[in-house]
Amino acid sequence: MTAEDRVAYALRTLYLSFPEVHIISFHPPSGKAYETPLIRFPILQNLGIASKRRHLDFIVRCGRFLILQELKGDAASSSNDQVKLLALQQELGLGGIMKTIRARVPTIVTPPTIDRLILSLGFSTYNAEIPRIFTTFCVDTNGMVHWQWGGDLTQDEVSELASYFTLP
Amino acid sequence: MPTPEEVLVLCDGVTDAELFKRIRRCHPVLRRIPEASIRTYEQARFRSTETPLRRAVQPLHIDDRPDLIFCFRDRPILVVEMTEHAYTGDNGLQRFARFAVAAENGLPFIYFGPLRRVRDDELDSMEEGTASARSLTSDLFEGMKRLNEIFGTPQLYVEWRTADNGMPLSLGTRPSDNDILGLYGELLTLIAGILFEADPARAGIIQHAQAETTRLAAIRNTRASDVRFLLPPKNAIALVKNAALLCDLLDGGAYFDKGKGDKLFAKFSLSQSSITSIQLPDGTMVLEGHPTFAEILPKVFAHRKFQNPAMIYYTGYKWRPDPHGGAAVNVDYRICRPNNERTPQARATALIIFYPRISCNPQSPLWQILRDAGPETPGLAKMFIDRYGPGLGTTKLEKCTHSENLFSLWGNASKQARLFRRCADIVVLNDGIILGHPIEEVFA
Numbered sequence: 001m002t003a004e005d006r007v008a009y010a011l012r013t014l015y016l017s018f019p020e021v022h023i024i025s026f027h028p029p030s031g032k033a034y035e036t037p038l039i040r041f042p043i044l045q046n047l048g049i050a051s052k053r054r055h056l057d058f059i060v061r062c063g064r065f066l067i068l069q070e071l072k073g074d075a076a077s078s079s080n081d082q083v084k085l086l087a088l089q090q091e092l093g094l095g096g097i098m099k100t101i102r103a104r105v106p107t108i109v110t111p112p113t114i115d116r117l118i119l120s121l122g123f124s125t126y127n128a129e130i131p132r133i134f135t136t137f138c139v140d141t142n143g144m145v146h147w148q149w150g151g152d153l154t155q156d157e158v159s160e161l162a163s164y165f166t167l168p
Numbered sequence: 169m170p171t172p173e174e175v176l177v178l179c180d181g182v183t184d185a186e187l188f189k190r191i192r193r194c195h196p197v198l199r200r201i202p203e204a205s206i207r208t209y210e211q212a213r214f215r216s217t218e219t220p221l222r223r224a225v226q227p228l229h230i231d232d233r234p235d236l237i238f239c240f241r242d243r244p245i246l247v248v249e250m251t252e253h254a255y256t257g258d259n260g261l262q263r264f265a266r267f268a269v270a271a272e273n274g275l276p277f278i279y280f281g282p283l284r285r286v287r288d289d290e291l292d293s294m295e296e297g298t299a300s301a302r303s304l305t306s307d308l309f310e311g312m313k314r315l316n317e318i319f320g321t322p323q324l325y326v327e328w329r330t331a332d333n334g335m336p337l338s339l340g341t342r343p344s345d346n347d348i349l350g351l352y353g354e355l356l357t358l359i360a361g362i363l364f365e366a367d368p369a370r371a372g373i374i375q376h377a378q379a380e381t382t383r384l385a386a387i388r389n390t391r392a393s394d395v396r397f398l399l400p401p402k403n404a405i406a407l408v409k410n411a412a413l414l415c416d417l418l419d420g421g422a423y424f425d426k427g428k429g430d431k432l433f434a435k436f437s438l439s440q441s442s443i444t445s446i447q448l449p450d451g452t453m454v455l456e457g458h459p460t461f462a463e464i465l466p467k468v469f470a471h472r473k474f475q476n477p478a479m480i481y482y483t484g485y486k487w488r489p490d491p492h493g494g495a496a497v498n499v500d501y502r503i504c505r506p507n508n509e510r511t512p513q514a515r516a517t518a519l520i521i522f523y524p525r526i527s528c529n530p531q532s533p534l535w536q537i538l539r540d541a542g543p544e545t546p547g548l549a550k551m552f553i554d555r556y557g558p559g560l561g562t563t564k565l566e567k568c569t570h571s572e573n574l575f576s577l578w579g580n581a582s583k584q585a586r587l588f589r590r591c592a593d594i595v596v597l598n599d600g601i602i603l604g605h606p607i608e609e610v611f612a
Contacts, residue, residue: 001208005182009182009186015341016341022341023341026341028182030182030184032183032235033252033338034183034187034250034252034338034339035187035339035340035341036339036340037335037338038252038288040288103333104333
């Protein structure tokens with residue numbers, strides 16, 4: 001199992017432990033997306049070297065929040081992922097992203113109830129500074145997940161998110 | 169036959185293992201397979217010692233790895249392949265070598281995948297609800313039917329159903345037992361039916377599934393191929409000696425003037441091809457000028473196989489394993505073994521593969537041109553201009569040459585080389601010939 005595999009399955013377990021956190025799309029490092037639809041985003045103009053991979057590792061919904069997440073074994077390898085997530089946000093916006101998702105999962109997502117996008121990175125080795133706009137999920141050597149909400153979220157939003165990321 | 173507690177399930181990756189752990193809980197017998205007995209294949213680099221299980225599984229990993237292998241007492245007893253893909257052309261055959269390897273090793277095989285589905289790119293580009301589903305090529309089912317007829321082992325298919333939007337259905341991350349049984353119930357029943365003799369419905373289940381493969385094979389959805397055809401022996405031999413003849417033979421000469429522009433790379437290679445080296449089945453390379461060079465092909469063509477029409481398979485792909493590796497194995501079983509020959513050595517029909525974007529002689533004049541080929545290569549530029557006109561031709565050529573490795577050198581260690589050498593009598597490259605294992609008795 002690679003470090004990225006370990007991150008992917010630790011986060012999958014984490015998300016499934018919270019009843020109000022819903023995985024819309026999970027694309028494991030093996031590429032075998034058996035559980036959920038594979039959501040491919042349109043080709044983006046400002047993606048540069050990250051343009052070949054058109055899906056995301058996780059698309060997660062909790063309440064009105066939509067989390068777009070990319071995974072790596074270590075934080076230092078995530079620069080392409082940062083470019084990709086920012087390009088998705090800037091070029092497609094929440095409306096375009098929801099339109100793409102709806103084409104794959106017409107019954108699951110009801111667009112009007114989602115109004116806030118969260119860009120996120122997951123990794124196991126925290127060996128580089130990550131811009132504050134990204135919410136980070138770090139899986140430690142014991143499999144515990146530590147997360148830090150992005151700096152663009154208001155205190156109210158963080159409180160709202162914390163209510164979803166709390167065990168019942 | 170094993171009890172569920174005695175079954176070991178080897179999985180290609182964590183995802184396969186997690187999926188099987190999850191879905192088998194809904195089956196009354198498969199749920200008894202211990203969780204610890206469902207695990208991923210060991211990585212070759214972590215293996216310390218050889219074990220009977222590793223030795224027994226190794227033949228199933230000869231080219232690549234199927235998704236699930238069920239084992240009992242250190243022996244494989246069932247192979248399962250799962251994919252969400254379903255393609256109309258050669259891409260649908262890219263896994264076929266796994267089907268064949270299971271049958272050649274006397275093992276039942278189950279293929280789980282969609283029968284028809286919408287393509288991802290069409291769903292991306294078309295208005296909602298307008299993308300139409302494409303059918304999986306019936307050549308796949310015909311190949312499965314032939315494997316069953318030749319080896320007598322089950323080759324079974326279970327449909328991965330699709331949603332209203334034409335995409336394969338998925339469970340979601342919190343499925344109910346009914347959700348799981350709705351999607352995977354038939355697959356689980358078939359797996360249990362094959363594994364456990366105690367199941368009274370076993371024979372009926374397998375027979376019914378095999379009949380379904382036969383039924384699907386009879387529903388032809390492929391047209392006659394431009395790149396796969398039988399040729400009388402005299403013409404086939406002439407073509408091997410002068411591969412440039414293919415330029416006028418494929419689709420009556422129209423093949424290279426339609427479809428993707430990068431077909432012209434293959435045409436360029438073909439137009440200048442000449443045989444400067446021959447690799448014997450044991451891997452020995454004989455270069456032009458060697459005293460035995462001129463004797464090799466006459467010896468090959470004197471073999472009984474070349475008294476019959478030969479199967480020609482042209483592949484214009486660059487150096488890559490898929491999909492043409494699986495497609496070649498499919499052609500072998502569907503067309504080249506009319507008498508149910510169990511090995512390619514025993515076949516009455518020769519299989520000749522033309523692979524013109526590949527060279528095998530690093531010293532050949534043609535490789536010296538191809539390794540640096542690009543927009544400045546005179547003959548290549550002319551072909552693009554002849555097809556598209558002066559302006560568009562230059563643009564197309566520049567666009568096509570952005571791709572890496574337009575031309576490559578043959579290497580025996582790669583998957584496509586292993587597959588081609590195993591199933592083809594002759595592989596014709598742009599500057600030489602690879603003689604495959606099926607013709608090895610000529611050099612015994």
